[in-house]
Amino acid sequence: MAIEASWKPAKTDKSERLFQLTCVLLYSERGLTKRELFHAVDSYREVSSDEDDVALNKKFERDKSDLREMGIQVSNPDPKSEPDDIRYTISADTFAWPEDVKFDRRQLQLLNLAAQVWAQASLSSDANRGLVRLRGLGIEPGASDLAGFAPRLRTHEPSFLPLSQAVEERIEVSFDYRKPDGEVSRRSVQPWILRNVDGQWLLVCWDKSQNSVRNFLLKRIVSKVAFRSEQISETEKTVINFTAPTSEDVAAALADLTRHTESQVATIRVKKDTPAWFHFQLDSQDPTADISISYMDGHLLAEQLSEYASDLTVISPPELSRIIRARFEAVASAHA
Amino acid sequence: MPKLKGFNGEDRYNFLLALVGYLGHRGEVSLAEVSEHFNLDEGYVVKALTSLNEATATVGGFEEWPFYVDLDLLDEGVISLTTAEVIDDVPRLSTRQAAAISSGLSYLATIPEFAGSTEIPALIRMIAAGSSRGGGEIISIAPGSVEAGAETIRSAILENRIISCEYINRKGEKSVREIEPLRLDVQAGVWYLRGYCPINKGVRNFLIEHMRSIEILPRTISPEASEVGEIEDATYSAEVTDTTVTIEVAPEAYRLISDFQTVTEPKDLGSGTIRAEIKVGHLPNIGRLIAKYGGAARVISPPEAREFVKAYALQALGEASTLETPEVE
Numbered sequence: 001m002a003i004e005a006s007w008k009p010a011k012t013d014k015s016e017r018l019f020q021l022t023c024v025l026l027y028s029e030r031g032l033t034k035r036e037l038f039h040a041v042d043s044y045r046e047v048s049s050d051e052d053d054v055a056l057n058k059k060f061e062r063d064k065s066d067l068r069e070m071g072i073q074v075s076n077p078d079p080k081s082e083p084d085d086i087r088y089t090i091s092a093d094t095f096a097w098p099e100d101v102k103f104d105r106r107q108l109q110l111l112n113l114a115a116q117v118w119a120q121a122s123l124s125s126d127a128n129r130g131l132v133r134l135r136g137l138g139i140e141p142g143a144s145d146l147a148g149f150a151p152r153l154r155t156h157e158p159s160f161l162p163l164s165q166a167v168e169e170r171i172e173v174s175f176d177y178r179k180p181d182g183e184v185s186r187r188s189v190q191p192w193i194l195r196n197v198d199g200q201w202l203l204v205c206w207d208k209s210q211n212s213v214r215n216f217l218l219k220r221i222v223s224k225v226a227f228r229s230e231q232i233s234e235t236e237k238t239v240i241n242f243t244a245p246t247s248e249d250v251a252a253a254l255a256d257l258t259r260h261t262e263s264q265v266a267t268i269r270v271k272k273d274t275p276a277w278f279h280f281q282l283d284s285q286d287p288t289a290d291i292s293i294s295y296m297d298g299h300l301l302a303e304q305l306s307e308y309a310s311d312l313t314v315i316s317p318p319e320l321s322r323i324i325r326a327r328f329e330a331v332a333s334a335h336a
Numbered sequence: 337m338p339k340l341k342g343f344n345g346e347d348r349y350n351f352l353l354a355l356v357g358y359l360g361h362r363g364e365v366s367l368a369e370v371s372e373h374f375n376l377d378e379g380y381v382v383k384a385l386t387s388l389n390e391a392t393a394t395v396g397g398f399e400e401w402p403f404y405v406d407l408d409l410l411d412e413g414v415i416s417l418t419t420a421e422v423i424d425d426v427p428r429l430s431t432r433q434a435a436a437i438s439s440g441l442s443y444l445a446t447i448p449e450f451a452g453s454t455e456i457p458a459l460i461r462m463i464a465a466g467s468s469r470g471g472g473e474i475i476s477i478a479p480g481s482v483e484a485g486a487e488t489i490r491s492a493i494l495e496n497r498i499i500s501c502e503y504i505n506r507k508g509e510k511s512v513r514e515i516e517p518l519r520l521d522v523q524a525g526v527w528y529l530r531g532y533c534p535i536n537k538g539v540r541n542f543l544i545e546h547m548r549s550i551e552i553l554p555r556t557i558s559p560e561a562s563e564v565g566e567i568e569d570a571t572y573s574a575e576v577t578d579t580t581v582t583i584e585v586a587p588e589a590y591r592l593i594s595d596f597q598t599v600t601e602p603k604d605l606g607s608g609t610i611r612a613e614i615k616v617g618h619l620p621n622i623g624r625l626i627a628k629y630g631g632a633a634r635v636i637s638p639p640e641a642r643e644f645v646k647a648y649a650l651q652a653l654g655e656a657s658t659l660e661t662p663e664v665e
Contacts, residue, residue, distance in 0.1 A: 015348035016387065022353070023402045024393040026422035032395070040394045070346060071430030071468035094468060095357075095425045101466045107459055114440030114459075123436035129350045130433030135374060136354030136426035138361035148493035150567075151522040153443055153477075156591040167474045168431055178588075196443075197478040199524020222587050222608045244472060254476065278504055278545050281484060299630070306628040309652035324652075330631030331649040335642045 014066070017043045021063055022072060022090065031077060031087030034060065064088075070129075097137070105142035108134065113146050122155040122164070155201065157218035160194070162225040163203055167191045172208075172240040176223035177216055180299040180323075184222060189214070190242040192250050195257070197296060204253050206245070213253045217297070261296040267315040268293060274311035290315065298323050348384075351376075355384055356403070357426030359417040367413045385410065388417070427468070434467035439475035446479045447522060448486065485550050486520060486527055492552045493517045496562070499531075502548040514553070515542060516561035532561035539564055578615035581622060581641045585610050588632035592625070611636070623648025 024040045025032065038044045038056060064074045073091040081087070103111065111134055115127040159175065166173045174188040189205040192213075196202075200217060207214035229237040245253075269288050270276045282289045295301040302323045305312065309328070314321040343351070351374070358373070359365065371378040388403040402423075406416045429437070438460045445456040492499045500514050516532040518539065527544040537560070580599055585592055587608050602612035616622050623644040626633045635641045 013344050013348065015345055015352065018346075018349045019352050019387075020391060020393065023391060023422055024395060027393050027395045027400060027402070036395075042392075066346070069430060069432065070350060071427055071433065073468060093428075095423060095427050097425060097428060098465045101462045103462070107455070107462075110441070110444070110455065110459060111437060111463075114437050114444055117440035117443050118436055123432070123439070125347070126430070126432040127436035127440060129347060130429050130437045132347075132351055132354045132374065133357075133426045133429055133433065134437075136357040136361075138358055140373065148517070148519050149449070149490065150519050151443060151447055153440070154523055154591075154594065156594045157587070158590075164432070164435070164474055168435065193473055194475045195478065196475070199526075219588050219590065247472060250472060258478075273504070275504075275546070278548075281545065303628050303630060306630070306652070307624055309627070309648075327630030328627065328649040328652045331627045331629075332646055332653065334631050334634045335646040335649070 014063075017041060018063060018066060018070075022067065025074065025088060025090045028089070031089040033085060033087055035084065037088065103134065103137065103139050105139060108139045109141040109146055112141055113149070113151075117151055117153050119150075119152060121153050122160040153196065154199065157201060157221065159203075159218050159221045159225045160201060162227070163191055163218070164194060166225070166227065167193060169239075170241050170244055172228040172242055173225050174228055175221045175225045178220050178222045180220075187214075187216070188228060189216075190245075192245050192253065194218075195254065197257075197261075200296075200300060202257070204250070204257065206242075213249075213256070215253075215257055217300075257296070262294050264296070264298075265292050265294050266301060266317060266320050267291070268305070269313045269315055270308075271311050274308065276308035276311035279308065299327075302327055352384055352388065353423065354426050355381075356388065356417070356423045359415060360424055364409075364414060364416045367410070367415055370415060381415075382410065385415065385417075393422075429463065429467045431467055431474075434463050435474040438463045438473075439477060442475075442477040446477055449490065451479075485544050485547055488550045488552065489517050489520055489529055489544070493520065495552070496556045498553045498555050498557055499550055500553055501550040503542065504546045504548065510548075515540075516557040518557075518561065518564060519567055520544075530567050532557065532564060534558065534560075539567060578617050579619050579638070579641070580613050581616050581619075581638065582611065582613050582636040583626070584634045584636055585612070585629070586632040589629040592629070592633050616641070620644050627652065 020041050020043075021037070024037065028036075032040065034057070037060065044056060044059070067074055071094070073094055074088050075091055076086045076088055078087065112131065115131040118124040118127040163173065165171070170190075172188065172190055174186060176184050177187050178184045188208045189203070190208065191203055191205045193204050194201060195204055195215075200219070203216045203218060203221075205214060205216065206212075228240045230240055232238050267290055269290050270280060270282060272282075272284070272287050272289070277289070280291055282291070293301065298320055302320065305314075305324060306327060309324075314324065355370075355374075358370070367378055367381060370376075371381050374381070385405045389405045389407070391402055393400045393402055400421075402419070402421050403417060404419045406414075406418060409416050441456050441460050441463070444450045445453070450456050489499060498514055498516050500512060502510050503513050504510050514534060515529065516534065517529055518532060519530040521528040521530060529542040529544055529547070530539055531542060532538070533540040583592065584605065590610065592614070593602055593610065593612050596612075596614035596616075599613035599615060602610045605611050616625075619641060622635065622641045626635055626645045627648045635645050
């Protein structure tokens with residue numbers, strides 16, 4: 001096979017630079033100073049003549065943070081050194097997999113399916129990159145008895161990606177949140193975890209103004225998610241990090257949410273052989289059947305039930321009927 | 337699946353690292369096999385190898401060449417990476433990669449197929465151990481609901497067999513039909529069967545909750561059905577007879593836009609409102625689709641579509657309407 005002459009990626013493609021930076025760092029056992037790095041990596045060397053140190057430093061910091069996001073930990077073993085003497089290395093365990101982590105063909109096949117769950121949703125590129133690494137371990141996925149099966153997670157909310165990053169990096173965020181009654185308020189929170197309940201995404205977090213754990217539905221976030229930051233010098237700002245919650249704190253918050261859902265129960269009367277009847281998988285000879293549904297949020301349940309408006313009647317609570325009614329009134333007036 | 341022609345930036349960097357690790361594990365291997373394994377075009381793999389071959393690192397005043405790929409062998413379609421001094425394995429997963437895959441696994445665990453299986457929790461532990469940095473979970477998934485019938489359909493798909501079932505349409509009318517099942521989709525707790533319909537001669541979506549008395553027939557699926565390639569994830573696929581409807585949605589109803597194939601690029605009108613054109617097959621359905629969002633979604637045009645939505649809402653409110661009951665399939 002002939003090798004194409006134009007094999008080089010676009011000059012703007014940072015993969016070459018990141019790859020070279022990685023190799024250089026791995027070569028040097030005792031680490032390299034910035035000065036040495038700027039000389040060793042082609043595209044750093046090329047810019048150093050017409051750009052000043054500030055720009056070069058910025059570039060290096062950005063690359064370092066790109067590498068960190070990709071799981072390549074650049075560290076300086078001796079943080080007490082003078083800035084010019086700081087030596088950078090890549091932690092030895094970055095390329096070493098734990099002994100007991102060995103995947104077989106069936107497992108790789110499951111991991112494939114798990115990565116595809118994100119197809120076209122927010123984390124698809126991270127899932128695919130992870131899969132490329134797992135394939136690099138050399139295992140061939142098993143013959144597919146998982147074909148014909150396509151479970152998918154969906155993310156319709158633009159806030160999903162910034163929030164997942166904020167959870168990962170423990171960064172405080174703020175956003176505008178619209179309650180179902182239309183009231184919008186600015187919230188400043190420490191995001192703990194993103195939770196998917198029946199297809200709805202929730203942010204479980206510490207609300208700083210309420211001084212308590214709060215759950216926010218991502219679909220009700222109506223502004224961009226802002227990373228909160230503080231001024232550290234005249235020219236520089238830094239994001240506000242917070243201390244990670246303990247896993248017990250997170251587990252307790254999730255348990256609270258489940259308890260809250262279980263404690264709210266609606267009773268619905270469903271007409272026989274209607275779409276709602278089939279949706280709730282009812283089976284009875286009577287002309288109607290009463291069902292109990294526990295729900296997390298009245299407006300979300302109202303949204304779900306609205307699809308079957310003529311097939312059912314809300315027996316209790318009265319609040320739910322009121323919500324459903326108000327929602328249909330809003331629809332009617334928006335289309336008057 | 338068509339092979340990828342390549343990628344840039346982080347994806348390319350990630351692939352270069354994985355490729356070096358893979359070649360370390362595999363030793364000498366054919367170009368065709370690598371291309372198959374990573375589902376990448378052969379030409380792209382060659383480009384990546386050339387990139388490795390050309391990589392240099394100037395350390396301590398000496399120019400080092402970390403990798404050497406035998407180009408003569410490569411011409412014969414064989415890959416041999418004879419030195420790989422600095423990288424001897426694939427890097428561990430980044431925190432986000434691990435989070436994406438393990439939340440995918442958690443999602444699988446909520447599906448009856450895998451519920452109660454011990455292999456998923458074991459894999460989640462392995463993924464956590466194989467990630468570069470510990471740390472808490474980023475994403476967690478609550479268990480979903482079980483759909484009866486899904487298991488039968490799954491077996492039919494694996495055996496390439498046709499199924500028959502009683503299908504109930506939205507008006508409550510029952511009919512017995514044959515479906516050539518291709519793929520089971522689960523989205524937000526709703527189970528769909530993507531199947532070839534011999535009557536309509538095309539792929540259709542069937543709500544599994546509307547199927548009763550599902551039986552696997554002793555016949556295998558038709559050549560037409562087995563020739564169906566990749567199935568789009570979108571559950572609504574546009575047809576030429578569809579009506580274009582212009583809608584405006586607030587964040588609470590963004591889901592409408594991703595559920596439909598939009599005709600033109602959705603337009604941000606500011607303060608969170610997005611305007612989009614969607615294709616609707618059976619226009620009276622628009623009432624039910626829009627009304628569930630309680631005012632967060634609004635039809636702008638055509639006027640008939642607005643009427644259907646208004647009529648659906650008024651009917652739900654028990655008020656007299658000038659239109660007949662919306663017809664739904």
